[in-house]
Amino acid sequence: xxxxxxxxxxxxxxxxxxxxxxxxxxxxxxxxxxxxxxxxxxxxxxxxxxxxxxxxxxxxxxxxxxxxxxxxxxxxxxxxxxxxxxxxxxxxxxxxxxxxxxxxxxxxxxxxxxxxxxxxxxxxxxxxxxxxxxxxxxxxxxxxxxxxxxxxxxxxxxxxxxxxxxxxxxxxxxxxxxxxxxxxxxxxxxxxxxxxxxxxxxxxxxxxxxxxxxxxxxxxxxxxxxxxxxxxxxxxxxxxxxxxxxxxxxxxxxxxxxxxxxxxxxxxxxxxxx
Numbered sequence: 001x002x003x004x005x006x007x008x009x010x011x012x013x014x015x016x017x018x019x020x021x022x023x024x025x026x027x028x029x030x031x032x033x034x035x036x037x038x039x040x041x042x043x044x045x046x047x048x049x050x051x052x053x054x055x056x057x058x059x060x061x062x063x064x065x066x067x068x069x070x071x072x073x074x075x076x077x078x079x080x081x082x083x084x085x086x087x088x089x090x091x092x093x094x095x096x097x098x099x100x101x102x103x104x105x106x107x108x109x110x111x112x113x114x115x116x117x118x119x120x121x122x123x124x125x126x127x128x129x130x131x132x133x134x135x136x137x138x139x140x141x142x143x144x145x146x147x148x149x150x151x152x153x154x155x156x157x158x159x160x161x162x163x164x165x166x167x168x169x170x171x172x173x174x175x176x177x178x179x180x181x182x183x184x185x186x187x188x189x190x191x192x193x194x195x196x197x198x199x200x201x202x203x204x205x206x207x208x209x210x211x212x213x214x215x216x217x218x219x220x221x222x223x224x225x226x227x228x229x230x231x232x233x234x235x236x237x238x239x240x241x242x243x244x245x246x247x248x249x250x251x252x253x254x255x256x257x258x259x260x261x262x263x264x265x266x267x268x269x270x271x272x273x274x
Contacts, residue, residue: 001025001026002024002025002026002027002028003024003025003026003128004022004023004024004025004027005020005022005023005024005127005128005130005131005132006021006022007020007021007022007131007138007139007142009021009139010139012139013139013143014092015094016093016139016140016143017093017094017095017096017143017147018091018092018093018095018096018099018143018146018147018150019091019092019093019139019142019143019146020089020090020091020127020139020142020143020145020146021039021090021091021092022088022089022090023088023089023090023124023127023128023131024086024087024088024089024124025087025124025125025128026046026085026087027085027086027087027088028083028084028085029043029050029077029078029079029084029085029086030078030079031076031077031078031079032075032076032077032078033076034074034075034076035074036072036074037069037070037071037072037073037074037075038069038071038072038075038090039071039090039091039092040068040069040070040071040090040091040092040096041067041068041069041088041089041090041091042066042067042068042069042088042089042091042120042124042149042153043061043066043067043069043077043086043087043088044065044066044067044086044087044088044114044117044120044121044124045061045062045063045064045065045066045084045085045086046063046085046086046087046121047063047083047084047085048063048079048081048082048083048084048085049061049062049063049079049080049081049084050077050078050079050080050081050084050086051077051078051080052067052075052076052077052111053075053076053077054069054073054074054075054076054109054110055073055108055109059110059111060080060111061077061111063117064113064114064117065111065112065113065114066111066112066114066117066120066157067109067110067111067112068100068106068109068110068111068112068153068157069109070097070100070108070109071092071096071097073108073109075109087121087124087125088124089123089124089127089146089149091146093143093146096150099150100150103150103154104150104153104154105212106153110159111159112153112157112158112159113157113158113159113160113161113162113163113164114156114157114164115156115157115158115162115164115166115167116152116155116156116166117156119152119156120149120152120153120156120157123145123146123148123149123152124149126145127142127145127146130142130145163209165209165210168206168209168210169210169211171196171206172196172206172207172210174195174196175192175195175196175203175207178192178195179192179218179219179222180222183219183222183223183226183246183247184223184226184245184246184247185247187219187247189203189204189215192215203215219247220257220261221261223246223247223248223257224246224257224258224261224262226245226246226247227242227243227245227246227248227254227258227266228262228269230242230245230246231266231269231270231273232270232273235270235274239251239254239255239266239267242254242266243255254266
């Protein structure tokens with residue numbers, strides 16, 4: 001059944017980092033032409049096929065795919081099958097662009113494969129349920145759901161099939177396990193690449209895309225986490241030995257990395273807890 005929700009937006013709602021402007025479910029999508037663009041939109045294909053024209057490109061949108069449109073970007077979309085059914089949500093907020101750019105790594109409108117389409121559709125339907133309810137502070141509730149939908153985009157959306165962060169993370173699980181079990185040993189790109197049977201260069205690319213950081217940044221984080229455990233478990237153990245047991249061959253370098261990540265020295269960290 002087709003549903004639509006247009007909330008009453010107060011000044012307080014517009015101050016939220018994320019807020020919902022409209023949402024729709026099981027929508028028979030008509031031809032839409034917006035020469036001046038609109039607000040941010042997530043439009044997810046439920047049935048049939050359509051096309052999106054944006055920034056000089058044409059994208060086919062099939063079931064299990066979605067369009068993400070940025071604010072103010074001219075676009076057109078239309079059905080190419082006898083009917084094109086979509087769920088959609090229009091949103092805005094002063095943190096949206098920063099989230100999409102910095103957290104999601106998305107800087108332009110486009111079409112995405114969705115590895116768990118039901119998860120994002122459930123967010124849109126949650127907004128519609130809030131709209132039909134008698135609950136107070138609907139804007140706050142919808143803002144929370146909108147944030148959850150954005151984090152779902154980070155996890156489950158990708159420009160290529162089977163390349164969402166969640167899918168890639170699953171492929172990297174043996175590597176995460178290996179690092180966790182061997183953090184105190186020398187770890188080279190060649191050794192790590194062999195764990196998941198890829199080239200060192202491909203490993204660096206996939207790891208950065210999946211986690212947002214370089215692989216040795218991640219290894220440093222694991223080693224510093226282990227060093228904090230050792231600092232608290234062995235209050236009399238020398239920092240140099242802690243460094244060695246945590247996988248650092250040089251104590252000075254260990255202290256430098258520790259302070260960069262924790263903003264205090266290993267000794268200061270220990271003193272805080274004793």
